Amino acid sequence: MWVVPTIPPALYLMLSGILFTIGVIGALTRRNAIVVFMCIELMLNAVNLTFVTLSHFLQSMDGVLFAFFVIAVAAAEAAVGLAIFVMIYRSRETINLDEINILKW
Amino acid sequence: MAENIGIIFQWLIFLGMAFFSIVASLLLVTRKNPIHSALFLVLNFLCVAVLFLLLQSQFIAIIQVVVYAGAIAMLIVFVIMLLDLEKELRAGLKIIYSKVIGGFLALLFLLGILYSVVAKSPTGKTGSYTPEKMTANVKAVGEVLLTQYLFPFEIISILLVAAIIGAVILSKKRT
Amino acid sequence: MLDYVWLIPLFPAIGFVINGFFGRRYSKKVVGWVACSALGLSFLTSILIFFDLIGRPPSERVFEKVIFDWVVSGSFQSVIGYQVDPLSILMALVVSGVSFFIHIYSVGYMHDDPGYPRYFTYLNLFVFMMLNLVLANNFLLMFVGWEGVGLCSYLLIGFWFEKDSAANAGKKAFVVNRVGDFGFILGIFLLFINFGTLDFTDIFGSLQKNPHLLESGTVTAITILLFVGACGKSAQIPLYVWLPDAMEGPTPVSSLIHAATMVTAGVYMIARCNVLYSMAPISMMIVAIVGCATAIYTASIGFCQNDIKKVLAYSTISQLGYMFLGVGVGAFSAGIFHLMTHAFFKGLLFLGAGSVMHALSGELDMRKMGALRKKIPITFWTFFIATLAIAGVPGLSGFFSKDEILWQAFSSSHGHFFLWLVAAVAAGMTAFYMFRALFMTFFGESRVDEHVAHHIHESPKIMTVPLMILAVLSVIGGYVGVPHLLGGANHVHEFLAPVLGGGAEPAKAHAGISLLSQAWASSGESGGHSATLELLMMVVSVIIALIGIGIAYLFYVKNPALPKLLAEKKRGLYQLVLNKYYIDELYEILFINSLKNLGTGLWRGFDEFVIDGTVNGIACLFGWLSSVMRRMQTGLVQNYAFSMIIGGVILVVYYIVRAIFY
Numbered sequence: 001m002w003v004v005p006t007i008p009p010a011l012y013l014m015l016s017g018i019l020f021t022i023g024v025i026g027a028l029t030r031r032n033a034i035v036v037f038m039c040i041e042l043m044l045n046a047v048n049l050t051f052v053t054l055s056h057f058l059q060s061m062d063g064v065l066f067a068f069f070v071i072a073v074a075a076a077e078a079a080v081g082l083a084i085f086v087m088i089y090r091s092r093e094t095i096n097l098d099e100i101n102i103l104k105w
Numbered sequence: 106m107a108e109n110i111g112i113i114f115q116w117l118i119f120l121g122m123a124f125f126s127i128v129a130s131l132l133l134v135t136r137k138n139p140i141h142s143a144l145f146l147v148l149n150f151l152c153v154a155v156l157f158l159l160l161q162s163q164f165i166a167i168i169q170v171v172v173y174a175g176a177i178a179m180l181i182v183f184v185i186m187l188l189d190l191e192k193e194l195r196a197g198l199k200i201i202y203s204k205v206i207g208g209f210l211a212l213l214f215l216l217g218i219l220y221s222v223v224a225k226s227p228t229g230k231t232g233s234y235t236p237e238k239m240t241a242n243v244k245a246v247g248e249v250l251l252t253q254y255l256f257p258f259e260i261i262s263i264l265l266v267a268a269i270i271g272a273v274i275l276s277k278k279r280t
Numbered sequence: 281m282l283d284y285v286w287l288i289p290l291f292p293a294i295g296f297v298i299n300g301f302f303g304r305r306y307s308k309k310v311v312g313w314v315a316c317s318a319l320g321l322s323f324l325t326s327i328l329i330f331f332d333l334i335g336r337p338p339s340e341r342v343f344e345k346v347i348f349d350w351v352v353s354g355s356f357q358s359v360i361g362y363q364v365d366p367l368s369i370l371m372a373l374v375v376s377g378v379s380f381f382i383h384i385y386s387v388g389y390m391h392d393d394p395g396y397p398r399y400f401t402y403l404n405l406f407v408f409m410m411l412n413l414v415l416a417n418n419f420l421l422m423f424v425g426w427e428g429v430g431l432c433s434y435l436l437i438g439f440w441f442e443k444d445s446a447a448n449a450g451k452k453a454f455v456v457n458r459v460g461d462f463g464f465i466l467g468i469f470l471l472f473i474n475f476g477t478l479d480f481t482d483i484f485g486s487l488q489k490n491p492h493l494l495e496s497g498t499v500t501a502i503t504i505l506l507f508v509g510a511c512g513k514s515a516q517i518p519l520y521v522w523l524p525d526a527m528e529g530p531t532p533v534s535s536l537i538h539a540a541t542m543v544t545a546g547v548y549m550i551a552r553c554n555v556l557y558s559m560a561p562i563s564m565m566i567v568a569i570v571g572c573a574t575a576i577y578t579a580s581i582g583f584c585q586n587d588i589k590k591v592l593a594y595s596t597i598s599q600l601g602y603m604f605l606g607v608g609v610g611a612f613s614a615g616i617f618h619l620m621t622h623a624f625f626k627g628l629l630f631l632g633a634g635s636v637m638h639a640l641s642g643e644l645d646m647r648k649m650g651a652l653r654k655k656i657p658i659t660f661w662t663f664f665i666a667t668l669a670i671a672g673v674p675g676l677s678g679f680f681s682k683d684e685i686l687w688q689a690f691s692s693s694h695g696h697f698f699l700w701l702v703a704a705v706a707a708g709m710t711a712f713y714m715f716r717a718l719f720m721t722f723f724g725e726s727r728v729d730e731h732v733a734h735h736i737h738e739s740p741k742i743m744t745v746p747l748m749i750l751a752v753l754s755v756i757g758g759y760v761g762v763p764h765l766l767g768g769a770n771h772v773h774e775f776l777a778p779v780l781g782g783g784a785e786p787a788k789a790h791a792g793i794s795l796l797s798q799a800w801a802s803s804g805e806s807g808g809h810s811a812t813l814e815l816l817m818m819v820v821s822v823i824i825a826l827i828g829i830g831i832a833y834l835f836y837v838k839n840p841a842l843p844k845l846l847a848e849k850k851r852g853l854y855q856l857v858l859n860k861y862y863i864d865e866l867y868e869i870l871f872i873n874s875l876k877n878l879g880t881g882l883w884r885g886f887d888e889f890v891i892d893g894t895v896n897g898i899a900c901l902f903g904w905l906s907s908v909m910r911r912m913q914t915g916l917v918q919n920y921a922f923s924m925i926i927g928g929v930i931l932v933v934y935y936i937v938r939a940i941f942y
Contacts, residue, residue, distance in 0.1 A: 004112040007119050010222050012156070015123050017218035019130055019149075021211050024925060026134035028207040028918055034185055035139055036918070038146050041177065042130055045153055048165070056160045059231045061249045065257075067165050068246070071172050072261045076268030078177045082184045083275040089188045101915030207922045210929050217932035224939070 012053040019046035033085055033095045044074050126152035139185045150174040163242045281332040282343045285362045289411040291322040295404040303397025312387040315400035319383050323376040330369050338778055344417050363417035367779040371414035371548055374623050378540045379407045381746040385631055386532040388742035406432035410541050419468050419478040429542045430457040437529040449525035456522040460512015467505030484555045503556050503563035510546030515597045516574045523597055527589040531634030539596050539630050540623035547603040547619050551612045554780050564694050568608025572702050575601030579709040584858040587644050588633050591717045602685055609695040611688035612780040613773045617761045618681035624757050625669040628750035632663035635739045641732050651726040655736045658744045660722050662751040667718045669754045671711035672825045677758030686821055687814055704824055711828030719836035
């Protein structure tokens with residue numbers, strides 16, 4: 001009988017790479033700080049996918065745990081980062097990254 | 106035949122979810138309205154959660170939905186609504202060369218990843234958590250989390266406390 | 281007693297230290313006593329050592345005393361050591377003795393000067409350095425003394441440094457001396473390369489044992505370089521220009537340094553190196569010719585000078601030329617003998633001039649003097665005796681020493697008839713201008729200014745006693761060197777013979793010797809000179825001197841209007857000689873301006889442009905670099921993310937490439 005092969009890990013990893021790249025392009029291109037933040041979350045998500053994939057195919061628990069920690073850190077980062085965005089908006093009336101460049105030469 | 110159907114089913118789910126998550130992320134990156142971007146972000150998270158389920162990591166899938174899609178995305182939506190972004194929506198798109206070059210470099214990066222993924226398959230020591238054992242996923246995670254990875258677990262808790270305090274202090278009104 | 285030779289320089293050194301540190305706290309009397317007693321003790325020690333030395337047989341009259349090792353570096357060793365032999369003890373006697381009298385004189389002369397302690401400090405330091413120079417047993421210590429007396433000369437010439445002319449004269453003396461010292465140092469280097477040591481006994485001993493140790497070219501080079509140093513220190517052509525300007529210093533300084541002691545260092549050095557010079561007939565010829573030329577050239581300048589000290593300065597240079605002529609023709613002991621008698625009468629002449637200036641409240645110009653004979657008798661008589669001595673009148677010391685040199689210039693194997701002729705003419709010129717000075721100052725009608733004439737008085741005893749002592753020495757000092765011809769035993773020559781050799785070596789006859797002198801020389805005994813010829817020469821030189829005195833008498837006593845008429849008629853020549861043949865101006869154009877321009881050019885072109893440009897340029901480069909680099913800090917977050925992406929891409933590409941190709 002002809003057996004359908006299981007999904008190879010390469011596909012998962014490719015998907016993860018594509019999602020990551022889209023996240024990078026978004027982080028570089030968009031002007032709105034919150035959209036950039038969302039793209040960063042996208043990147044983190046893609047990395048999580050990689051971790052869990054490899055953990056599954058290497059039959060180990062380490063990748064899953066690491067993904068867990070990444071999610072926890074992303075949550076903390078979201079809290080603090082969004083608080084900072086709110087503060088910046090309060091003092092500058094804008095959230096456009098092209099206009100926030102005080103720390104320059 | 107029965108396994109085939111299972112595997113084909115898995116293939117279908119995988120392809121569908123992969124397609125949707127890519128589409129969602131592309132739309133996220135290109136929408137002008139940040140609320141739309143936030144909603145597509147949620148969609149992306151949900152698709153990836155399904156992918157996690159396919160990978161026998163139910164725990165992560167649930168955590169993804171609850172924390173990522175449920176808390177973080179909601180937080181983002183709240184902040185977007187808090188800030189007045191009307192003016193932004195009307196501004197056009199400027200072509201800035203560093204961003205274009207950055208885009209190209211990111212594509213190059215992607216090509217590199219694709220190549221390396223295709224050329225090599227993951228090898229290494231295989232651990233002891235076979236898929237059968239992984240079905241009791243939460244139990245397995247708990248086993249490892251509270252014995253082998255206890256220290257990072259505690260540190261994470263401190264980190265979360267620090268984040269809470271930081272967020273509270275940062276958003277207080279200066280009197 | 282010979283063991284205590286180190287006491288001779290030590291006493292003035294102690295005097296220098298005491299007066300240098302504490303001089304200003306004590307009264308002038310204490311300062312004067314310290315300085316003079318230091319010299320007195322030094323002189324006493326030299327006399328005692330001298331008598332000790334005479335008591336030994338002539339072959340044992342050499343003694344070296346090493347004080348301590350100074351430089352011990354690899355194979356080069358140099359010690360501080362003093363050598364007692366006839367030459368050095370004679371020089372030490374002259375230096376310490378004449379210095380002692382001049383110190384006593386200075387107590388009176390400098391009595392009203394505010395810089396009194398400083399003066400005696402410098403003077404003691406000078407005597408210390410000079411004694412080091414003459415007593416040293418190696419070239420290095422001698423050079424230390426050489427430089428030290430140059431330094432003291434600078435300090436003392438510029439003693440009244442508030443006067444621009446004095447400060448400039450001090451600088452000029454030092455710089456010109458330095459030019460000479462450059463040659464001297466090169467000579468020392470050559471000696472060291474060839475011998476590996478700078479010790480006198482080692483060098484001269486090995487040369488005497490093996491005369492062919494050095495090639496003649498090397499010996500000639502060494503001796504010429506050493507002579508360049510002597511030209512600088514002893515003011516010969518072309519480095520004599522500092523000595524007339526050195527008259528800016530106090531008169532006792534001129535007497536001590538520029539008449540009796542420092543300027544004779546060059547003659548001493550050549551006499552000390554007689555072994556070297558005897559092996560290089562070419563350099564001896566150069567020494568003799570330069571000495572002779574200097575003698576007559578500066579004698580001619582002395583004709584027109586109106587400043588009494590300048591006349592004496594040019595006379596000093598001229599007499600030094602005689603000394604160099606003497607050593608240049610191989611008559612080393614004659615040169616030293618003339619050095620000794622010259623110290624007496626020239627020292628006396630300068631002190632006498634100082635006494636005249638003291639009487640006339642500082643007047644220097646001889647045209648404003650006259651008829652002082654009756655008013656300052658002691659000064660007059662001592663000055664007169666000294667002038668007779670320098671003119672070579674028989675019976676006084678100058679006659680014997682100058683005559684010895686003239687005879688050797690004629691008859692020695694290195695000598696030449698022409699040298700004798702020029703030297704004899706110069707002797708006549710010396711007699712003329714010295715008596716001109718005497719007559720203008722002391723005879724004739726008084727041309728003294730009104731307000732000065734009231735204060736004319738004889739100098740105090742403390743100044744006149746040294747004058748009288750030196751006058752006595754000027755008379756009897758020559759009798760130790762009476763030549764065999766006149767029945768004397770020429771003690772000086774015999775005394776110095778162990779060091780200076782028995783006479784001029786019959787080295788290879790150089791090209792200039794004339795048939796006349798050769799014929800006369802060989803017609804005598806096997807010793808090489810004939811008695812009648814010598815007597816004839818002596819008579820000729822006396823006649824020349826008397827002619828000179830007679831002309832001076834005519835011009836300045838009998839008919840005082842004659843000089844003016846002659847000056848009017850030959851206006852151009854008179855101006856030329858009066859302005860010293862414009863040599864100073866020539867040097868300025870030739871050397872000083874070109875060096876100044878070179879310095880300025882190097883300063884602007886190299887120092888400012890290249891060096892400052894490089895240093896400032898590097899700073900500018902970094903500034904420019906940083907202004908470029910800091911544009912990376914745009915403050916835009918996405919730019920930073922962009923750079924991170926670049927890094928990530930590079931890493932990925934690197935790993936892939938590595939995986940592909942390895």
